Amino acid sequence: MKLKLTFWKVIFCLIMAMGLYSVFVRFYYGIGAVSNMSDKFPWGIWIGFDVLCGVMLAAGAFIVTGAVYLLNIQRLHAIARPAVLTAFLGYCLVIVGLMFDLGRPWFIWHQLIYMNPHSVMFEVGFCVMFYTTVLMFEFSTAVLERFNLVTPLKWVKAALIPLVIMGILLSTLHQSSLGTLYLIMPTKLNPFWYSPALPFFFFISAIAVGLAMTIFESSLSSRVFGRQLELPVVVELGGALYVTLWVYALLRFEDYFHRGQLGNILRPSYEAYFLWVELLLALVIPLIILSFRKGRLSGFWLYVASCSTLLGFVTNRLNVSITGFETWAGHHYYPRWTEASITAMIIAMGFFIFSLAVKYLPIFEDEHHAPAPDLPTLELAETPDPLQQSTLVN
Amino acid sequence: MSKAILYDATQCIGCKQCEGACAQQNELPYDDKIAAESVQSEHKFTVVLANDDKFMRRLCMHCKEPACASVCPVGALHKTAEGPVVYDVYKCIGCRYCMVACAFSQPKYEWGKLNPRVRKCIMCPDRVKAGRPTACAEICPTGATKFGDREALIADAKDRLRQNPGNYINHIYGLEEVGGTSVLILSAVPVESYGYPASAKLGETPMPDYTFRVLSKIPDFVPLWVLVLGGVYWITHRREEVALAEASEHGGQQGGTK
Numbered sequence: 001m002k003l004k005l006t007f008w009k010v011i012f013c014l015i016m017a018m019g020l021y022s023v024f025v026r027f028y029y030g031i032g033a034v035s036n037m038s039d040k041f042p043w044g045i046w047i048g049f050d051v052l053c054g055v056m057l058a059a060g061a062f063i064v065t066g067a068v069y070l071l072n073i074q075r076l077h078a079i080a081r082p083a084v085l086t087a088f089l090g091y092c093l094v095i096v097g098l099m100f101d102l103g104r105p106w107f108i109w110h111q112l113i114y115m116n117p118h119s120v121m122f123e124v125g126f127c128v129m130f131y132t133t134v135l136m137f138e139f140s141t142a143v144l145e146r147f148n149l150v151t152p153l154k155w156v157k158a159a160l161i162p163l164v165i166m167g168i169l170l171s172t173l174h175q176s177s178l179g180t181l182y183l184i185m186p187t188k189l190n191p192f193w194y195s196p197a198l199p200f201f202f203f204i205s206a207i208a209v210g211l212a213m214t215i216f217e218s219s220l221s222s223r224v225f226g227r228q229l230e231l232p233v234v235v236e237l238g239g240a241l242y243v244t245l246w247v248y249a250l251l252r253f254e255d256y257f258h259r260g261q262l263g264n265i266l267r268p269s270y271e272a273y274f275l276w277v278e279l280l281l282a283l284v285i286p287l288i289i290l291s292f293r294k295g296r297l298s299g300f301w302l303y304v305a306s307c308s309t310l311l312g313f314v315t316n317r318l319n320v321s322i323t324g325f326e327t328w329a330g331h332h333y334y335p336r337w338t339e340a341s342i343t344a345m346i347i348a349m350g351f352f353i354f355s356l357a358v359k360y361l362p363i364f365e366d367e368h369h370a371p372a373p374d375l376p377t378l379e380l381a382e383t384p385d386p387l388q389q390s391t392l393v394n
Numbered sequence: 395m396s397k398a399i400l401y402d403a404t405q406c407i408g409c410k411q412c413e414g415a416c417a418q419q420n421e422l423p424y425d426d427k428i429a430a431e432s433v434q435s436e437h438k439f440t441v442v443l444a445n446d447d448k449f450m451r452r453l454c455m456h457c458k459e460p461a462c463a464s465v466c467p468v469g470a471l472h473k474t475a476e477g478p479v480v481y482d483v484y485k486c487i488g489c490r491y492c493m494v495a496c497a498f499s500q501p502k503y504e505w506g507k508l509n510p511r512v513r514k515c516i517m518c519p520d521r522v523k524a525g526r527p528t529a530c531a532e533i534c535p536t537g538a539t540k541f542g543d544r545e546a547l548i549a550d551a552k553d554r555l556r557q558n559p560g561n562y563i564n565h566i567y568g569l570e571e572v573g574g575t576s577v578l579i580l581s582a583v584p585v586e587s588y589g590y591p592a593s594a595k596l597g598e599t600p601m602p603d604y605t606f607r608v609l610s611k612i613p614d615f616v617p618l619w620v621l622v623l624g625g626v627y628w629i630t631h632r633r634e635e636v637a638l639a640e641a642s643e644h645g646g647q648q649g650g651t652k
Contacts, residue, residue, distance in 0.1 A: 027508070028508075029506070030504075030505060030506045030507050030508055030510065031505055031510070032505025032506045033506065037505070038505065039433075039434075039435065039436075039493070039499070039502045039503060039505075040499075042490040042493035042494050042503065043490060043494055066623075069627070070623060070626045070627045070630065071626060071630055072627075072630035072631060072633075072634065101489075102487055102488045102489055103486075103487070103488020103489075103490065103503070103504075103509075103510040104486060104487050104488040104509060104510070105487070105488070107485075107486070107487045107488075108487055110468045110485055110486075110487050111467060111468060111487070114468035114469050114470070114485045115468075115469070116464075116466055116467055116468060116469035118464050118602065118605075118606065118609065119464065119465050119466055119467045119469075119491075120465065120605055120609060121465060121466075121467040121489060121491045122467035122468075123609070123612070125467055161627060165620060165623045165624060165627070168619075168623055169616065169619055169620055169623065172619060173612065173615075173616075180605060180608045180609065181491070183604045183605050183607075183608060184461050184464070184465060184495045184601050184602065184604050184605045185494065185495060185497075186597075186601075186604060187497050187591050187595050187596055188494075188497065196604075196607075199608055
């Protein structure tokens with residue numbers, strides 16, 4: 001265990017060192033020196049991954065808080081706080097990422113005074129700003145509890161329902177608006193990804209990814225922090241993921257059908273290969289796994305399905321923001337190592353701060369069922385009948 | 395009245411004086427090396443492309459409804475009443491959405507600078523405001539680049555098409571494309587062969603409309619969605635209250651909740 005920890009520490013330090021070098025290059029020689037972005041490719045992975053994927057991967061909070069506080073599904077209460085932490089961290093890191101991507105980050109506050117309501121970017125910027133504030137309040141309960149600050153805690157708890165509703169509203173708006181960003185480029189973006197329905201696709205896939213991310217996180221933290229996997233919770237999320245993926249798949253199919261693209265997406269081409277990888281990971285693999293009862297009820301298979309979903313939709317966002325423009329630009333973009341190292345640094349920071357928060361703040365609820373720390377928790381599903389277990393817990 | 399530029403490629407001799415005048419006007423470097431560059435960049439707002447004995451200029455089209463201005467979160471780009479689409483560098487935050495959104499890919503970036511600007515042809519707004527032609531139109535020795543009122547230039551272009559139909563493709567590029575632009579192009583060969591997007595692909599819908607169709611729904615959507623979310627909360631929690639009240643009323647008789 002000790003060896004493993006040092007291994008990860010070494011990796012972390014390496015990533016941070018490379019990242020900090022690139023940060024220096026970025027702020028000493030400019031964006032051109034650190035990235036492969038150019039006039040042909042003005043947006044690279046800092047937008048495609050750090051912003052589009054970052055916001056998408058942080059979608060868990062609005063779904064879980066909505067389920068717990070609005071739909072009143074109390075079974076999911078245990079995962080609300082980890083989901084809010086992930087989202088709060090995620091949005092903070094998106095903003096950190098923007099500091100490198102924006103040409104003049106020191107003027108980011110111009111958003112507040114020079115407003116252009118016709119700009120989707122303005123709407124996204126505003127929603128992200130407000131939502132990060134909402135998440136800060138939602139997350140503050142953990143900090144206030146930790147330091148026993150009863151009075152402010154009472155205030156935040158009194159405002160919790162409006163905060164949750166606000167969070168869902170802002171999430172709906174900006175998750176879909178990230179798709180709306182691309183609506184203005186019908187001539188540039190490949191028809192595999194350009195669709196008038198992009199806002200819907202972005203929103204529904206954010207729900208799928210939010211669910212998948214929560215499954216992924218629960219499974220991973222149960223392994224890393226030696227906690228027992230809350231299988232009934234994960235099973236419930238898996239069911240929701242299954243339905244969401246079907247809705248998404250159906251809409252994508254309808255879209256290709258109505259735009260007459262069904263033949264094109266089957267014909268091999270540079271873009272088609274990327275599309276196939278995307279659809280395979282985001283839809284085919286998880287839907288096959290989840291269509292089996294065993295897949296829906298097993299912690300391991302739900303973990304696999306969620307990983308596949310996450311990779312698939314990350315591919316989707318990169319396809320929309322990068323692959324889809326390559327033919328038009330007549331240029332292949334791939335990130336320079338310094339560019340990628342800044343992204344890697346941001347991800348590493350995310351993992352590091354998450355583990356710190358879990359260590360020092362009351363993120364996970366005390367386990368109400370008997371802890372089984374020595375068990376390889378992910379295989380737990382194989383032993384007792386999970387359905388029976390879930391009824392027992394409730 | 396809104397001003398425009400009419401560029402007649404059949405009259406262009408490829409002397410590149412417009413490039414030099416543009417550089418001078420915008421205080422950009424210009425020498426033989428830059429003159430030989432065939433791409434637009436942060437230091438070259440307009441370029442004369444050659445294909446055998448045929449020439450074609452590229453420059454910002456100054457759309458009537460510019461995508462760049464509509465996407466800019468801080469409104470650093472805007473269309474002036476006189477026609478030019480201009481850039482206020484002091485507002486810019488450097489998100490580069492204008493570059494991604496422009497169908498003609500006109501905005502270029504100072505990638506090597508620490509406080510980079512978006513650079514593009516701004517149609518000499520000071521000259522235009524003062525009633526003078528743009529630098530490129532003023533210097534053009536053959537009249538291939540002509541400056542004037544948009545309506546008058548359209549009439550002129552139509553005349554040329556009518557009088558010398560054999561010289562031209564029968565189309566004014568920029569008349570209807572993306573809802574009309576303030577740069578109009580007449581040519582003997584398809585403009586696509588010089589990197590311009592094809593008219594059929596561009597369509598006549600102004601690009602901002604694609605976004606606005608969605609964006610304009612938001613003011614209606616917000617109160618509705620809040621109402622639905624609040625309603626869901628009210629229903630689920632009301633159910634719980636009712637169940638609790640019933641349970642306490644009936645005591646132990648019925649036990650369960652409905």
